[in-house]
Amino acid sequence: MSKRIDVKDLNVYYGNFLAVEDVNINIQAKSVTAFIGPSGCGKSTFLRTLNRMHEVLPGARVEGEVLLDGDNLYGPGVDPVTVRTQVGMVFQRPNPFPTMSIRDNVLAGVKLNNKKISKGAADALVEKSLVGANLWNEVKDRLDKPGSGLSGGQQQRLCIARAIAVEPQVILMDEPCSALDPISTLAVEDLINELKDQYTVVIVTHNMQQAARVSDKTAFFNIAGTGKPGKLIEFADTTSIFNNPAQKATEDYVSGRFG
Amino acid sequence: MSATVVRKRSALTKGQLPKFAPYIVLAAALIVGAAILALIGFNAFGWGIVSAILFAVGLVSWSGAVEGARKAKDKLATCLVVGAFLIALLPLISVIVTVLVNGIPGLITPGFLGTSMNGVTGAYDNKAVEEGAPVLGGIYHALLGTIQITLLATVISVPVGLLTSIYLVEYGNDRPLARAITFFVDVMTGIPSIVAGLFAAAFFFAIVGPGTKTGAVAAVALSVLMIPVVVRSSEEMLKIVPNELREASYALGVRKWRTITKVVIPTAISGIASGVTLAIARVIGETAPILVTAGFATTINNNVFGGWMASLPTFIYTQILNPTSPSNPAPSDQRAWGAALVLIILVMLLNLGARLIARLFAPKTGR
Numbered sequence: 001m002s003k004r005i006d007v008k009d010l011n012v013y014y015g016n017f018l019a020v021e022d023v024n025i026n027i028q029a030k031s032v033t034a035f036i037g038p039s040g041c042g043k044s045t046f047l048r049t050l051n052r053m054h055e056v057l058p059g060a061r062v063e064g065e066v067l068l069d070g071d072n073l074y075g076p077g078v079d080p081v082t083v084r085t086q087v088g089m090v091f092q093r094p095n096p097f098p099t100m101s102i103r104d105n106v107l108a109g110v111k112l113n114n115k116k117i118s119k120g121a122a123d124a125l126v127e128k129s130l131v132g133a134n135l136w137n138e139v140k141d142r143l144d145k146p147g148s149g150l151s152g153g154q155q156q157r158l159c160i161a162r163a164i165a166v167e168p169q170v171i172l173m174d175e176p177c178s179a180l181d182p183i184s185t186l187a188v189e190d191l192i193n194e195l196k197d198q199y200t201v202v203i204v205t206h207n208m209q210q211a212a213r214v215s216d217k218t219a220f221f222n223i224a225g226t227g228k229p230g231k232l233i234e235f236a237d238t239t240s241i242f243n244n245p246a247q248k249a250t251e252d253y254v255s256g257r258f259g
Numbered sequence: 260m261s262a263t264v265v266r267k268r269s270a271l272t273k274g275q276l277p278k279f280a281p282y283i284v285l286a287a288a289l290i291v292g293a294a295i296l297a298l299i300g301f302n303a304f305g306w307g308i309v310s311a312i313l314f315a316v317g318l319v320s321w322s323g324a325v326e327g328a329r330k331a332k333d334k335l336a337t338c339l340v341v342g343a344f345l346i347a348l349l350p351l352i353s354v355i356v357t358v359l360v361n362g363i364p365g366l367i368t369p370g371f372l373g374t375s376m377n378g379v380t381g382a383y384d385n386k387a388v389e390e391g392a393p394v395l396g397g398i399y400h401a402l403l404g405t406i407q408i409t410l411l412a413t414v415i416s417v418p419v420g421l422l423t424s425i426y427l428v429e430y431g432n433d434r435p436l437a438r439a440i441t442f443f444v445d446v447m448t449g450i451p452s453i454v455a456g457l458f459a460a461a462f463f464f465a466i467v468g469p470g471t472k473t474g475a476v477a478a479v480a481l482s483v484l485m486i487p488v489v490v491r492s493s494e495e496m497l498k499i500v501p502n503e504l505r506e507a508s509y510a511l512g513v514r515k516w517r518t519i520t521k522v523v524i525p526t527a528i529s530g531i532a533s534g535v536t537l538a539i540a541r542v543i544g545e546t547a548p549i550l551v552t553a554g555f556a557t558t559i560n561n562n563v564f565g566g567w568m569a570s571l572p573t574f575i576y577t578q579i580l581n582p583t584s585p586s587n588p589a590p591s592d593q594r595a596w597g598a599a600l601v602l603i604i605l606v607m608l609l610n611l612g613a614r615l616i617a618r619l620f621a622p623k624t625g626r
Contacts, residue, residue: 056509058432085512095503099525109511112521159507166511 002200003069003086003169004029005050010064011229012045012054020046021229023064025219032192032201034211034238037221038253042230043204044092044174046221050202051087051172052080068169085109088168092175094155096147096162103143105158106130109166125165133161134191153184160191164199171195173203177210189214208254212242220250274325281318288313311342358600365597368394372601375400376557376569381584388587396583396590398598400559401574404474405605407563408553408570409543411478412485417535419482420489427490428497429519447487455483456548463552474563477553477570481542488541492534496527529620536613540606546572571602 005027012020020042027033035043048054049062052073066073073083096105106126110117117125126143130136135157139150147158156176163171173192177185192214195201205211211218218241223230234241234250245251292310296302315338323331365371379396386392423440431437459480463471500523508518524531554567555577578595582588 051510053506053510056506081512081514084510089506089510091503091506091510093503095501095507097504097507097522097526099522108508109513112508112511112513112517114517162507162511 002029002198004200005170005202006065006067006070007050008065008067010046010049010062010066012042012049013061013063014057015059018229020049020221021231023232025232025235027200027202028217029069029200030196030198031216032196032203032214034215034218035202035204035221036206036208036211036218036253037230037233038223039206040226040230041221041223043221045230046232047172047174047202047204048089050170051089052083053089055080085166086168087170087172088163088166090156090159090163090171090173090176093179094152094159096150096155096158098146098148100147101144102139102147102150102158105147106161106165108162129161129165130158132164132191132194133157134187134194135161151184153180153187156180156184156188157191160188160195164195168199170200170202173201175204175206178206185210208242212238218242220245220247220253222249222253273327273330276322276325280321284317284321285310285314288317311345314338315342355603358596358603361593361596362600363597365394365593365595366600368397368593368597370395371397371594371597372402373397373399375559376583377559379557379583381582381586384582384584384590385587387590388584394590394593396594398571398574398594398601400556401569401571401598402601403559403561404553404556404568405543405570405572405602407561408474408477408481408549408568409539411475411563412481412542413535413539415478415482416485416489416538420486420535420538421493421531423486423490424493424497425519425524427494429515429523444487444490447483448491450483452480452484452545453547453551456480456551458483459548460552472552472554472567473565474553474560474568477549477568478563480548480552481545484542484545484548485538488538489535492538493527493531496530496534497523499530500526529617532620533613533617536609536616540609540613543605543609544572544602546576549573550576571598571605574598575602 005025007023007025007027010020010023011018023046035047037043045054050066050073054060054062062074064074068083068086072078096102097108100108103126104111106129107117107122110122110125127136127140130139135154138154139158147155150158156179160171160176177188180188189210192201192203196216203211203214215238217236218238219235220233220241221230222233234245234247236246240246241250242254245254251257288310289306292306292313293301295309296306315335318338319331319335322334374395374397376396377400383392383395387394423444427437427440431440456477459476460472462479463473463476504522504526505518508522509515513521549570550573553570553573555573556567556569560566560568575595575598578591578598582591584590
């Protein structure tokens with residue numbers, strides 16, 4: 001239950017502004033890939049193109065191909081909604097639905113699409129997803145309480161549970177720990193290691209230790225200057241990016257000599 | 260030998276007025292004010308004004324003498340703010356007291372809420388004044404008309420207004436059409452209510468036939484006034500729904516319209532509902548547009564689509580302007596004040612309802 005992603009010659013635009021230029025990358029199934037790079041270099045923008053969330057913003061468009069097990073996400077007649085059921089996403093800030101209980105938040109992907117689900121199956125799905133997100137033991141006694149009453153770290157794991165409840169092939173995470181304390185971060189990182197067994201995980205992070213801890217491969221993005229497009233500089237095994245980078249820019253960035 | 264610290268006045272403070280200083284000044288201002296007013300002829304309104312001015316001057320100059328200029332300025336600003344607040348509150352209290360005093364006799368008359376004006380003629384009113392017979396007649400027909408007309412106006416305005424605001428927030432994207440709608444909604448907000456009434460009347464004259472006056476025409480006129488208010492308030496409410504929630508929903512593979520109906524609107528529903536309730540409160544007291552669209556009736560009309568229909572504002576208007584008994588207008592006055600009291604109570608209930616709805620639908624918190 002996971003698919004590989006191959007990106008060919010991808011350019012990402014906001015209106016006429018070229019935000020990310022000429023990305024080629026092959027992301028293996030059942031692996032964790034980290035995107036690192038300075039702010040504004042297009043990591044998040046590129047990540048959002050992988051499940052067509054990019055085009056939710058007005059004026060945003062894409063040239064090139066993103067292949068999910070060989071199927072082009074941007075091919076003619078592809079429904080973005082179908083793409084998003086296969087490629088789930090966890091956002092920077094925890095965003096549980098404030099009107100829903102913890103249980104309903106986990107079931108949101110099912111219920112919002114009006115799929116019929118028996119109570120037993122729903123209970124099983126809630127338990128499975130929350131166990132998968134390492135949250136079950138903390139919330140099993142208060143599933144009917146609002147999701148917004150949880151702590152930030154718990155909310156983020158609730159969002160991960162919500163994302164895996166729709167059983168995607170790939171999970172994208174956009175700086176999932178940047179709003180969390182170290183203990184919650186550790187819980188989420190442990191979770192990412194477990195998710196790798198079943199899903200393809202792509203994570204954007206500003207924390208290089210985190211990238212080193214959780215990822216198999218790392219992609220370094222950089223930007224030449226303000227107004228210039230972001231580019232993929234180097235993509236390799238995480239150990240070689242951090243210990244033996246091929247590019248000077250990568251070495252400068254991971255060793256902290258970046259301006 | 261123990262050294263004792265001699266407590267001197269703190270170098271950090273200046274002189275301070277005692278806590279009760281404002282009350283002393285107030286008492287003095289009231290007494291001196293009364294004395295001044297006694298010289299030129301006493302009245303309560305003048306006493307209030309003079310005392311307020313004396314109080315402000317007295318407190319500020321005392322404070323200036325003891326505490327220094329900065330504190331005195333602070334006191335002056337406080338006086339101005341409190342004064343402005345009292346001035347703003349005065350008309351409201353005055354209206355409520357007047358309507359209560361004049362309206363309660365009408366309201367507690369037996370049959371006031373349960374009977375119409377059907378068959379109540381000047382002869383009965385003359386009898387009531389001259390022989391002390393009970394005042395007959397009531398506002399049942401007007402109350403019924405107001406409720407029917409307002410309900411129909413709400414049924415028309417809420418879907419139109421809500422869908423318009425959904426278009427503006429979710430689909431408009433600042434397109435020319437969206438900008439045009441926003442502009443015209445702003446223009447509509449400023450339309451005088453009588454113009455809305457004339458529009459509805461002319462519209463129905465043209466499509467149904469000249470002289471068409473029914474509750475439905477009035478409801479259309481009121482919805483012309485209501486729609487911009489509903490659009491504006493629900494637009495604001497939809498705008499403050501965080502974009503993150505929409506994205507979270509999209510990322511789960513939920514379609515846009517489902518995201519709107521299941522995530523965005525439930526999140527904003529408390530604000531939308533209270534906005535709608537306030538819009539109802541805003542139009543329920545309209546007189547002119549109802550007068551030209553539904554006319555006025557003295558009998559009960561249960562059919563909002565046929566025949567003239569009374570409402571509370573037009574009932575008040577006609578009772579004051581054309582008393583049932585021209586020679587003895589007192590019973591008509593009493594009925595008009597009673598109807599005014601009922602109208603104010605309705606508006607107050609709607610406002611309370613808006614708060615209740617906002618609290619009821621608000622996203623729940625708690626652990």
